[in-house]
Amino acid sequence: MKQTSAVRDNNLEFDYIVVGGGSAGCLLANRLSRDPATRVLLLEAGRKDDYPWIHIPVGYLYCIGNPRTDWLFKTEPDAGLNGRSLRYPRGKTLGGCSSINGMIYMRGQARDFDGWAAATGDDAWSWENSLPDFKAHEDHYRLDGGADYQTGGNSRFSDMHGHGGEWRVEKQRLKWDILESFAEAAVQAGIPRSDDFNSGDNEGVGYFEVNQRSGWRWNTSKAFLRPAKTRPNLSIWTQSHVERLMLETDASGRTRCAGVVLSRRGDRVEVRAKKEVILSAGAIGSPHILQLSGIGPAHLLKRHGIEVVHDLPGVGENLQDHLQIRAVYKVGNAKTLNTIANSLIGKAMIGLEYALRRSGPMSMAPSQLGAFTRSDAAQAHANLEFHVQPLSLDAFGEPLHRIPAFTASVCNLNPTSVGTVRLRSGKASDAPAIAPNYLSTEDDRRIAADSIRQIRRIVTQSALAKYRPEEWKPGPQFQSDEELAKLAGDIANTIFHPVGTTKMGRDDDPTAVVDSRLRVRGIAGLRVVDAGIMPKITSGNTNAPTLMIAEKTARWIVEEARQLA
Structure with missing residues (x-):
């Protein structure tokens, strides 16, 4: 693949590079850096989450549409919306969308996850096997003071919910x-x-129950980065915009993701990953980065003058x-x-x-x-x-x-x-074209x-x-x-x-971008871990399922590393 000039520093090598400091990325950075021998770099294109309106719940009114905290995306004119184009908020700060969203804690329905298991052929995604990953980071207020304190001895509630994790769930005030x-x-x-x-x-x-603590927004930066930021093996870089992946051919002839090229403080910098690069830039950002790197539908990449490294038709589809x-x-x-x-x-x-x-x-x-x-x-x-x-x-x-x-x-x-989400040009600074195609089916109109x-x-x-x-x-x-x-x-x-733009699926699904363990097909050392991997949207708000996805995958990544050690 054609390389652009970049600053190279032999010290800029980590075991894992996590691209995107949003909901999934913050949790991943926490989990992967628990091992002090593992060096982790978390990259966020936005700034720190020190903007006061992030933390006051009603502050979403001042964060959405604000370049301080929002990517300021807009959709293409949509026929189903009678030609209208919509503002399409995505968080651009540590905590990502958890810093600007509606704070609603909503998992979805059991059938959603059973459907994912059927679509991938991997029972690890079933409701029964995903529930422990929801509970692993949950801190539900109704379990404060012990399982019987506010549940009236309702053992089913304590079976369904967790306490003592990082992700606080409270009632509205x-x-x-x-x-x-x-x-x-x-x-x-x-x-x-x-x-x-x-x-x-x-x-x-x-x-609705909400992700707040004592009347303040509880975002994933507070929940997962705050307790981990003093770890010497975790580096957090803000205002670091990933432009493309570094793709190389290894000794066995496989294409491997060796790191990322990013823009930081006016410099273009190369950072290398010894083990994996993990894209957690969201259902808009992750497919865009893949396409800019030569991974995606060949006809689309060629149209914009990008060398095709891997023709993967599903990248950016299924939005x-x-x-x-x-x-x-x-x-x-x-x-x-x-x-x-x-x-x-x-x-x-x-x-x-x-x-x-x-x-x-x-x-x-x-x-x-x-x-x-x-x-x-x-x-x-x-x-x-x-x-x-x-x-x-x-x-x-x-x-x-x-x-x-x-x-x-x-x-x-x-x-x-x-x-669809499709690149508009070969420039990383140009926002992708987002075309949701709302109300384009008879079922949806009815x-x-x-x-x-x-x-x-x-x-x-x-x-x-x-x-x-x-x-x-x-x-x-x-x-x-x-x-x-x-x-x-x-x-x-x-x-x-x-959701859905880098969906997971079976080996025989030509539109699947990642396998059931979220490894990008045809590229070694690369995963996508965010809402884009959902084959079908969940029956409710999507932030909690995204955290479950990250929790489950972090566990797999750690287990795989141990097996290889």
Whole structure:
């Protein structure tokens, strides 16, 4: 492969290079550096997570769309969204997306992981065999003080959850009457109550649990890097943008990843890995780096003048995401954040409550109340997720509306539309072209229409009648499947869950990028460990499954190294 000039330093050699200091990368750096004889380098293109708004939960409003913390990606104009292009936030700081996301702890459904096991032929990915990897780093508040302390002796809860790990899970620190009434309306509409969305079946209505500690955001940098950063064998480089992988031919004729070329402080630097390079740059960043390095669909690489090292057609394909339809209802006789936060006194009280008690609206995750249900009776499982908020706005980062209102957002958990991530040029500094292809299948358009009907069914229940809810968006005049699907395209937005672009699969799957142990096919010494390896998107938020992926793979990497020693 054609080499570009770079600074070479014989001291810049590590056992493992982890590319990306986000959710997976922070956990990997912690686990791999536990052995003091193993030298680990963690590379992050963004800066340290010392920006104050990262740590205040409501600060996501100031982190998304901010070049200090966000890559500022945008999607290509999307036919399913009636030609709209969306902002596509991805964390660019230590902690990655865990520093700017909604903090919701959500594993998904057991069937998701059993499906991964079937797709890969490796039972290690089943729910039963993934549960220990979820629990290994979990620190659930309901197990504080012992297994029986807050679970009432519920042994099933302690069987499903962990305590004492690095990843803190807490209940939210506020409640709203309007949300309580929505939950009761959901029950009246046939959705059962749930006190645990993470037991393998998340059908039900209840409050989301969040990754916070005492009212502060708990990101993966705090959780996994803070206890490890004093280890002399762990190096953490920020503002270090990987431009490509160093690919060489070893003595046996195999192509091997020998390290990375990166831009750091104005220099182009080569860093070598004795054992492995691990891409954890996310479902957008990892396929982009692979393509820039000559690994990917040959026709795409040739079009941009990149030498084809390994024709791997699945790199950047199979992009899946959750598209959220935001329905807004005006209400009367109700307290919502719109009315409180649009007054100077209200803002002062909000700030004072957070300063004194770390509670109130400044401690809010973007969504507080959740519900999982079926878009129609024929569905075999819950295929919709609701995010319900005591507020309304046009989009994240926009001002709150000045009228009392709540938002009931809903997404299709198992979309059949798939998209792509493809390099736009041979320059690492040029953002890739992201084309999710939302609502491009008939199934997804039908479920979009049915999901709006499900919102309407809940809102018409008697529990909400006292608030006189009035549909503002999309509007009650739209009724047919065609009208509702088109409206979904007008008002829907991503909820930032891209996965699948470096998917794992069986040896006979030509679209699989990595095997079931996340080793890149055809390239020795290289793995991908992030949400991109998911063959199918999980039935819920994707941060917790990404940490499980990293936990499981870190264990494999350590075990393999011991066997070779």
